[in-house]
Amino acid sequence: MHSLVNPKEARAATGRVVLIVGATSGIGLATAVAFAGRAGKLVLVSRSPEALDAAEAACRRAGADTVDTLAEDVTDPVAADRLVARTVERHGRIDVVVHTAAVMGYGSVEAMPAEVFTAVVDTAVHGTLHVARAVLPVMRRQHAGTFIGVNSLLGSVTVPQMGAYATSKWGQRAVLRTLQQETRDEPGISVCIVSPGSINTPIYDQAANYTGHATRPPWPVLAPERVAAAITRLADRPRRHVSVPIGPGNPLIITGFRLLPRLYDRLVGPLLQLAVLTRERLRPTPGTVHHPEPARERIHGRWPAPHPAEAPAVRS
Template sequence: MPRIQGSVVVIAGASSGIGRATAQHLARHGAHLVLASRRAETLEVVRGECERLGADAIAVPTDVTDAAAVRALAEAARARFGRIDVWINNAGVGTVGPFDEVPIEEHEQTIRTNLLGQVNGAHAVLPVFKRQGAGVLINLLSIGTWVPTPYASSYAASKSGLRGFTESLRAELQDRPDLHVCDVFPSVVDTPGLRHGANHTGQKIEVAGPMTSPFEVAETVASLIRRPRDSAVIGVAAWASRLAAAVAPKPLRWAVGVVMKRGLSIGEKGSRARPGEAQGGSAGNLFAPPEDHAVYGGFRKGAAVRIPTKAWMAAAGIIGFWLARRR
């Protein structure tokens, strides 16, 4: 893997989930890593882990909502390694609950982190790429880019905004063939993200059905480093959602609304949470980093609110029936 070994890679959001899995994966293949997230002690754990796997790594505590801090992250990478070959925008947060019951500050912070955080990353690294004449910018998006995400509307807004941002950036850079902007669209990934986020549903949230491994996403990110391309879609659910959004948007919107409402009304005995209760406090990790920095979320082990697999199958059947009638 010549494009990974020896490459200088900055990972924003490296402390858990997809970011930590990506750091481990790239470390195994000899990348030089610059790890960023808000909690310094967590980053040191990940840095030590990556060094044991064979990487030369540094940890730079960074809040991606602070543009000056993100510029300092880019400077720290250049000061240590002399260049930046790859920048991965992965930091993300979310808040779940009825739109008008979620504090407006939480909606703002979700968009500030997920959208402006990636804008800050691109703004810090693109001048470096231009001076070098080459570079790969990788942005983590979501199937929420295409599919309505009821009870997580500001998260969907941030991811949809990212798609518009990256498409526009690619158009602006089209005369620079060695500067690449790549989007990653994973399906539902088993990370601690939902546990970390703010929760105003009155339920502990779990996800049922097939989920993507964080390491599958990490492998896709590695493939983009080796062979940059505009986008990579991960998982059957992501492809199916994209197709349904294109050919049957109204039935999809109805089905997703029904499924999510049903899922958030189901809880096993003893699993109910007070409105606003989430790991780390009512606002979760929106304004302060979580203590948990695991790769996996372990959602198949918990017993709480589940988005029922049968309901998803019913939604798919309804969409299929509608398409058949259209034809």
């Protein structure tokens, strides 16, 4: 499908109200900047007021005229209700919701403290659930709206030392797939799933870690702008599921996990040691799982990735 938005879509985009949850770092911030020159009104949500100020400034530099910020933790259902109510009160409607909020955790199921494991799962699963429950009644009244959940390749496979994150993404994917089924009665509402592979964001340095080693994203590492491009395209032309990158990589891994489980299990541990765990020693840390660190929130991580202009477009 051609990546350009036609003039009719462009005109429609300028009047949209776009709500982005997790908008101050990585894919969320890249998505906010990508929408800045396209959406009429942006509403940015994050746990950190300080990081929201920086995200707002970045969006205004990118061309956004109207940017609202709400410091809320969507693992709290009251907070999700509040941010949706404030958005509707201010703008009258919500056209697009992008849920990118996530926290990462490394460590075996035995080694990771239960409260850290639970918090990783809560952010993806209950965060998505609470935002969806708050916003879908608004979209039903409008008879229109697009809800985009940023999931992961790890929403379809498991990896040792990443059980918390995989659990969070499997659970989130179940919520999103169920929402796709339960909104079939309203053709104007679309629920979309985006499944990125390895993306160059700060989440790896922000992660909880109980492995004893610093971690990195496995090769090939893509720029977060690649995912943001897929998300903005879904807002124009919704689809049920998009994988980033396109191509055989992610489907091949998923096929191996499902059809050749013994071979997959034999290989995945050594590959994790080789591609994810570095030689740098690291003391146990909860990272930013419980509390944000604004100084560590930005679009890019510290790993090389192809420049977005050099990378092939993601089809939607």
